[in-house]
Amino acid sequence: MSRKASGLKAWVLQRATAIYIGLFALYLLLAMLFARPIDYAAWRDWFASPLMGIATLVFVVAILLHAWVGIRDVVIDYVWNTPVRVTILSLVALGLIACGLWASQSLILVRLV
């Protein structure tokens, strides 16, 4: 994992994901401020639409990649003990993967029910 997201690759990945996250977060905020789904049915339908579903899944993946690069930098800066560092990074990676699967499950289920 660290070899795949090191140096220049991580630098580019962090900026590419940042741009998507920024734009989609802006869309989410504007939608919630000015065109908010009025009830449960409207809320469900919003996330159940194909385009919103895919865009949200990409948003989740972008956040997980961005968080991985960012947290890894922070951990490498402040945790110098190798076994502790590897343990923390492993837990972070595991937690991010679990969160990604959890969010995917919700977003897929909402289209099936």
Add this chain to the structure above:
Amino acid sequence: MTTTSKQRPVHLNLTKIRLPIGGITSIIHRITGVFMFLAIPFLIYLLDISLISEQGYKDAGAMLHSPLGILMLFGLMWGLTHHLLAGIRYLLIDVDMGVEKAQARQSALAVTVVGPVLGLILTWGLL
């Protein structure tokens, strides 16, 4: 040179380090990043229950409107605003915009001040 370098005071005492505004903006960028990382499972939990049933939707709304929920939402909106604006500032500096010391200090101050203000406005708007 070598004799003077040995006598330089080394301040790793956090209370004695005077960070310039760019440094303050930078460390808040980190702190807000870690904070939002820790918030990920809570946000997915809210999304999950709000989509799965009408009761869950109401529960998620109630949690967001509780005192702790409002505080967390404010933290998140401050975090998002600061992290996003500071991020845009870094992207601009990457392409050589606002690199001069005076401009860099002004933009750092602007980001740091606008963060909590916009965070408060967004929290109020979203509730």
